[in-house]
Structure formats: C-alpha cells, structure tokens
Amino acid sequence: MRTRRSVPVLVLFLTVLTSACGPGGGKGGRSAASLDSAMQARHGASLRDSAEAARRDSARAALIARGKSLELPTKWVAPPGDPLVNHTSGFAATLCAGVFITGLDPADAAENVGYFTGPYEWRHFVVDTVIDRARQEVRLTLPSGVVLAAKHYKSQGCVTRPVNHDSVFFTPEWVRPRLPDAATTAWPMGDVLPKDAPPAELDMAKLKEAVDAGFGPAEAMTEAFLVTYKGRIVGERYGPGIGLHTSLESWSMGKSLTATMMGVLLQQGAYTLWQSAPIPEWQEKGDPRQKIRIGDIMRMSSGIRIHAPLDPDYDPLAGYPDHLYLYTGRVNSFQWAATRPQEWPPNTVGRYRNTDPVLTNYLIRIAVEKRGEDYHAFPQRDLFDKIGIRNAVISTDPYGNFLCQGYDYMSGRDWARLANLWLQDGMWNGERILPEGYAKYARTPAPAWVADGRPIYGGAFQWINGDGSFPVPKSTTFFAGAGGQFVLMIPGRHLAIVRLGKYKGATAGEAALTKGLALLMQAVPVDPAAGASDTSGDGPDTGTGAAAAPSTVTRR
Numbered sequence: 391m392r393t394r395r396s397v398p399v400l401v402l403f404l405t406v407l408t409s410a411c412g413p414g415g416g417k418g419g420r421s422a423a424s425l426d427s428a429m430q431a432r433h434g435a436s437l438r439d440s441a442e443a444a445r446r447d448s449a450r451a452a453l454i455a456r457g458k459s460l461e462l463p464t465k466w467v468a469p470p471g472d473p474l475v476n477h478t479s480g481f482a483a484t485l486c487a488g489v490f491i492t493g494l495d496p497a498d499a500a501e502n503v504g505y506f507t508g509p510y511e512w513r514h515f516v517v518d519t520v521i522d523r524a525r526q527e528v529r530l531t532l533p534s535g536v537v538l539a540a541k542h543y544k545s546q547g548c549v550t551r552p553v554n555h556d557s558v559f560f561t562p563e564w565v566r567p568r569l570p571d572a573a574t575t576a577w578p579m580g581d582v583l584p585k586d587a588p589p590a591e592l593d594m595a596k597l598k599e600a601v602d603a604g605f606g607p608a609e610a611m612t613e614a615f616l617v618t619y620k621g622r623i624v625g626e627r628y629g630p631g632i633g634l635h636t637s638l639e640s641w642s643m644g645k646s647l648t649a650t651m652m653g654v655l656l657q658q659g660a661y662t663l664w665q666s667a668p669i670p671e672w673q674e675k676g677d678p679r680q681k682i683r684i685g686d687i688m689r690m691s692s693g694i695r696i697h698a699p700l701d702p703d704y705d706p707l708a709g710y711p712d713h714l715y716l717y718t719g720r721v722n723s724f725q726w727a728a729t730r731p732q733e734w735p736p737n738t739v740g741r742y743r744n745t746d747p748v749l750t751n752y753l754i755r756i757a758v759e760k761r762g763e764d765y766h767a768f769p770q771r772d773l774f775d776k777i778g779i780r781n782a783v784i785s786t787d788p789y790g791n792f793l794c795q796g797y798d799y800m801s802g803r804d805w806a807r808l809a810n811l812w813l814q815d816g817m818w819n820g821e822r823i824l825p826e827g828y829a830k831y832a833r834t835p836a837p838a839w840v841a842d843g844r845p846i847y848g849g850a851f852q853w854i855n856g857d858g859s860f861p862v863p864k865s866t867t868f869f870a871g872a873g874g875q876f877v878l879m880i881p882g883r884h885l886a887i888v889r890l891g892k893y894k895g896a897t898a899g900e901a902a903l904t905k906g907l908a909l910l911m912q913a914v915p916v917d918p919a920a921g922a923s924d925t926s927g928d929g930p931d932t933g934t935g936a937a938a939a940p941s942t943v944t945r946r
Contacts, residue, residue, distance in 0.1 A: 453702040453842055457739050462678075464731035466695055468709030469719060474515060475538065476710055478530050479550045479718040480507025481516070482540035483785065483797065484639070486528040486548035489521060491637050491783050491799050496521045502611065502894040503639055506796070506872040507717045510894075546766060547785025547797065552720040560790030565767045567780045572635075577623060578807050579778040579819075581634055588624055596913035601625035604889060604906020610874075611895025612902065613638050614802030616888040619914060621810050628802070629891075637781045637799035638890045641871030644784065644798030645747040649688050649832070649850035650808060651754050651794075653816065653824035654772050660757040663831065667753060671728040679732055684753065686736040687746045689836035689849050694749070695733035700742040716744045717797060722789045724752040740839035740847055747795040747851055755791065766790065777811055777818050779804045796871065802888045805869075809877050809886035812867075833867045861908040874899035878907070882920045885910065 469476075484504025488494045494503070500513070518531035526542035540550040543562035551558060572580040588594055597617065605615045605627045613632045617625035632638070655661055663685045672679040682692050696712035697704065704711070712730070716723045727748040733739075758768045769792075774782055781804050785797035800808075811817075812832065816824025832850035839847040845856035848867060855866040855878075862880055869877040873893030879886050887910065891899040 449843065450702045453844075456842060457703070457734070457741075460734050460738050462693075462732050462734060464695055464733060466697060466708075468697070469712055469715035469726075471710065471715075471719065473710045474512065474532065475536055475553070476715065476718040477507075477509055477512040478516060478532060478536075478538045479540075479720055480504070480509075480714065481513055482508070482528050482530050482538040483548050483550045483717070484508050485519075485530075486526075486540035486542060486550075487639065487783075487785065487797070487799060489528065490526045490542040491547060492639065493631075493636065502892040503873070505893045506641060507714055543786075545783065546790065547783045547799070549786055549788055550718070550720055551788055555788070558788045558790070560786070560788075563764075563766055565764075565770045567770060568775050569778065569780055572778075572780060575778075578621060578810065581803070583623055588622070589619065591915050592619060592624060593913045594624075596909060597625055600906045600909035600913055601627055602906075603909055604887070604903050606895075606899055606902025606905075609895060610899040610902045611892035612889065612899055613892065614888060614890040615906070616802045616806050616886075617910065618806050618810060618886045620884040621814075623803075623806070626802075634803055635781045635801050637783050637801055639871075639873065639893065640798050640800055640805070640875050640890065641796045641873055643800075643805065643869035643871040643875050643877060644794040644796050645851035646869035646877075647782075647784075647798060647800075647808065648747045648750050648754070648792075648794045649852070650811070650824065651769055651773060652684070652688065652750055653828050653850065655754060655757050656828070657816070657822060657825045658772075660761075661753065663825075663828075667749065668756070669728050669749060669752065670756075671725070678735075682732075682736040684750075685831070685849065687749055688851055689737070689740070689838065690742055690746050690847055690851070691737050691740050691836055691838035692746050692749065693732050693734035693736045693739060694727070694730050694743065694745045696730055696743050696745050698741065698743045713744045716748050716795065717793060720788055722791065723748050723787045723793060724755070724789075724791045728752060737838050738841070740836055740842050740844065742847075744795045748793075750851075751792050751794050773823070774804075776821065776823055777807045779807055802890055805877050805888045805890070806886055809869075809879050809888065813879050813881060813884065813886060833865065860904060862911060872896075874903070876900075876903060882916055883911075883914045884917060884920065885914055 481504065484507060485499050488499025488503045489496050515532055516530045517533055520529040522529065527539060529537055529539045531537050536553055538550055540548050542548050543558060545565040546562050549558055570580065574580065574582065576582045601615055601617060605612045613629040615627045616623060656663060661684055664683050666680050667682050667684050667687055686692055697708060698711055698713035716726060719726065727745040730745055755765050758765045769782065769784060781801040783799040784792045784794050786792055811823060812829050815829045816822060832848050832852045833854060834848055835845040835854055835856060836847050836849065839845065846854055848854045852867045853870050855862055855864050858864055860866065862878065863882060865882065866878055866880050868879065874891050874896035876889045877886065889903045
C-alpha cells in the first residue's frame with residue numbers, strides 16, 4: 391500500500407468557560423455573594439497553583455545544583471545526524487511495529503502510536519509512505535529524498551536500517567515458544583481461568599467498577615486492563631480488536647523486563663549484583679568506569695553522561711538527545727552506550743537515562759554468548775517459557791542488539807505473568823527464577839535518588855510510589871512506559887494491575903488509571919500479615935498515598 395500523506399500538526403484549542411449571570415441571581419443567574427465566593431475559590435486555587443509551581447522550580451534548581459557540585463570534568467558529544475532523519479527513523483520503527491506486530495490498521499498506527507521516538511509534530515514532513523505487506527516493511531520518504539525503511543525481521547521485531555542499506559548486520563531467526571496450547575492450559579501457564587467463585591473477601595461489584603473506571607472513556611484509548619489477586623485474574627477488559635495474545639506497545643516497561651532477564655543470569659551464577667560491570671570498553675587500566683557496579687546501573691545511578699529529556703537541566707536546543715538516539719540512530723546501540731564518559735561517580739546522582747538499560751542488555755548478551763548459547767533465544771528459553779509468556783517481541787538495532795529499553799511488545803496477560811513473578815519473590819511453580827531478595831532490591835529506594843530528594847526509583851529498573859503520585863500505598867512498585875503504560879505491584883494486597891494503551895490517549899488513560907486504582911483500594915482488603923511485613927518503608931499497606939504531592943517525573 392502506498393499513500394501520500396501529510397499528518398496535520400497538533401492544534402491547540404483554548405476552551406473558555408463562561409457563565410450567564412442574571413441581575414437577581416434567579417434561574418440561569420448567580421447572586422453577588424455566590425460570585426464573590428467563586429472568585430475567592432478561584433483566587434485560592436491560583437495561589438495554590440503558584441505555590442506548587444514555585445515548589446517544583448525550587449526542587450528542580452536544587453537537583454541541578456547538586457548535580458553540578460558532583461560533576462566530573464568530561465564533555466558531552468552530541469549524536470551525529472539530522473534530527474528529522476532520526477525522528478523519522480523512530481516513526482518508521484513504530485509504524486512497522488504497529489502494523490506488523492500489533493496488527494493495527496496503518497492509518498491508526500500512524501495517528502495514534504509511537505510518539506516517543508517518532509514525535510507526532512514531525513510526522514507531517516513525510517511525503518511518501520509505503521506499507522509493503524509482502525516484505526513486511528515500511529518505507530518513509532522525506533522531502534530531501536532520504537528513505538527510512540523499517541522491516542519486520544522474524545522474532546527480532548521491527549528494525550530501521552541505516553540509510554541506503556538493504557539488509558541488517560545479523561541473521562534474523564524465529565524463536566518459537568516451547569509451551570503447550572494456551573487454550574487448553576490453566577492460567578497462568580495458559581489461558582484457561584478457574585470456574586469457581588472468586589475469593590469471598592473481594593468486593594466484586596466494586597472491583598468491576600474499578601476495572602471500568604481504570605479502562606476509562608474512548609479518548610483514553612486503553613487497549614488492555616487487567617487485575618490479578620493472589621495470581622488469579624479477577625478483572626479484565628480489552629479495547630476493540632485487541633485480544634488475549636495481542637502484543638502491544640509497552641515502551642520503558644521493557645527496562646523492568648531487562649532487569650528480570652539480568653535477574654535470571656544472577657540466579658544462574660553468570661554475575662553477582664554488586665560486582666564491577668565487565669563492559670569490554672571499560673577495561674583499560676585506570677578507566678574510572680570500572681567502579682560502576684551492575685547494581686548501580688539497574689538503579690539508574692551509573693553516572694554515565696548523555697543528554698536525556700528527563701534531565702532537570704535538559705536543553706532541547708543543545709542537540710539530538712542520546713536517550714532517543716539509542717533507539718533511532720541505526721547504530722550499534724551497545725557500543726554507543728559503552729563509549730560515553732562519566733558525568734558523576736557511580737551511586738551518587740540518579741538520572742533516568744537509556745544508557746543504563748542498554749548497558750544491562752549488553753551485559754546480558756556478553757554472558758549468554760560466553761556460554762555458547764543463542765542470544766536471541768535467551769529471553770524465551772530462560773524466562774518466558776518458564777512462566778507462560780508466548781507473545782513477547784523485543785526489537786533489535788541493525789546489529790541484533792535487543793532494544794529492550796523500550797522497543798518491546800507484550801500482551802496484557804504476559805505483563806501480568808511477569809508482575810506475579812516479582813510478587814512471588816522470583817519463584818514460579820516451585821522453581822526459583824530470580825535470586826532470593828532480588829524483589830527487595832527492586833523496591834528499596836535507590837540511594838542516589840534519595841540523596842536527590844526523590845524516593846521514587848528503586849532497583850531493577852522499577853519505580854516506587856514514594857511520592858504518592860498514585861492513590862495506592864507508597865510501598866507500591868511499578869513498571870512504567872511512555873504513552874501511559876503501567877504495571878503496578880501491591881504486595882500488601884497481593885495485587886498486580888496492568889494498563890496498556892495507545893500513546894495518543896496517555897493523558898486521559900493515566901487519569902482513568904488513577905480513578906480505577908482508588909476504587910481498587912476499596913474493593914480489595916489489606917492482608918495484615920503482608921502489610922506489616924512490607925519492608926519498603928511506609929509500614930502497613932494503608933493505601934493513603936493520594937495525599938502526597940504528585941511526581942514531576944514523566945516515566946519513559
């Protein structure tokens with residue numbers, strides 16, 4: 391299919407709220423007293439908003455100042471290339487994935503998914519779009535004549551090739567699950583759900599209300615919403631055309647998947663958590679990066695210098711950010727990440743940067759290939775097959791390196807399986823898959839982030855509800871991805887909640903999720919034993935996090 395298309399730029403609409411006021415405050419009017427009260431309320435809200443803005447500005451300034459005080463004398467070098475080409479590279483990859491992995495209509499995919507690496511406002515520069523179903527390839531042409539081509543390469547997902555290259559630098563392969571038929575296998579290893587009544591302690595009417603609220607209105611564009619209680623699916627809903635096995639854009643939840651794969655290797659003895667990270671490019675004598683430990687990297691505390699949009703001092707005019715280039719650059723992403731200098735000593739400053747999950751994926755490849763095993767088969771054989779995951783796709787760069795910092799696609803049920811592995815402290819069907827205590831590492835606030843005044847990031851690339859941004863206990867940990875992708879784990883209530891949706895619906899989707907979570911706290915009781923034994927720092931699982939100030943961090 392070939393289309394010549396120009397995606398319109400976003401138009402901002404200003405909605406002005408007006409109220410008719412009759413002279414006597416009768417029908418359709420308001421009295422002077424009520425108007426005065428309303429004006430005072432608005433003034434009070436304005437003052438509160440101003441105070442909150444000032445607080446945020448002060449916190450941001452403090453983050454920047456602390457970072458400057460600890461900064462090492464190294465320089466940032468901007469990634470090469472035309473930003474338009476890089477943005478279009480990202481658009482090609484996500485359009486390809488939307489069509490050939492998720493199964494969306496091309497127009498739907500172009501309009502609604504993948505904004506993070508292919509920003510919507512840059513898409514109108516594309517003058518020609520080809521959807522080649524025979525080759526499972528997308529080709530986007532820019533006004534300069536440059537063509538960005540992304541092809542679905544078997545189990546290695548959608549890969550954007552370097553310009554003027556007609557192949558990738560690895561041999562694609564199919565990696566099939568070695569699992570029984572899901573349609574005849576009991577959950578969680580399959581899809582057959584129990585027919586007996588749900589646990590009596592659940593308020594099922596309130597739980598259904600929570601699922602519907604969490605799913606949200608049409609503008610939320612929610613594709614999958616699931617709730618499990620003690621590992622059992624107790625609530626589930628899907629969007630039009632989405633099923634149990636639809637692989638959906640999941641973005642940075644792949645970082646937590648990366649940490650799970652590293653956990654498998656730790657359990658197998660390939661590495662230890664607090665050893666120096668054996669990145670080959672860091673092994674010259676005197677290289678200070680040898681002090682970076684694997685556990686530091688998975689706390690987003692390596693100190694490696696790049697530019698990332700979530701940096702408090704990020705300047706979009708400084709150059710194209712490495713954080714995105716690691717997706718869109720069409721280079722060896724592992725090599726790019728491994729050759730960046732240090733900005734801070736490890737474990738001193740916390741910053742959300744894609745170098746850290748990319749370096750972790752590099753270590754995974756090193757360990758698997760050192761054993762003489764198939765790197766591309768490792769996630770399926772050593773993790774997914776063990777816990778019933780059949781629909782995961784992790785796209786690679788042109789060199790076959792997994793881009794599991796965010797180019798990952800999984801079904802709602804598969805994310806629920808992964809969440810329950812963590813809720814079970816890495817145990818599954820009597821087998822220890824993750825090291826004992828690894829889940830505690832994940833939910834313990836990272837020291838560098840705590841030092842920055844942000845107790846919101848833990849280990850194993852997991853977020854913590856430490857600022858109460860969600861109306862759930864502050865001990866809640868979660869995977870999070872751009873576009874409103876979330877998997878929350880609440881140990882004190884034995885809950886896992888999965889929310890997946892199209893990127894365009896992120897704002898409405900996150901608002902709906904927040905409402906649904908508040909209702910879930912009413913539907914599911916606290917387990918006193920689990921709440922009291924929670925070691926995350928807020929004591930019993932009370933679900934009172936909603937009163938805290940909202941986070942200033944966008945999770946990507």
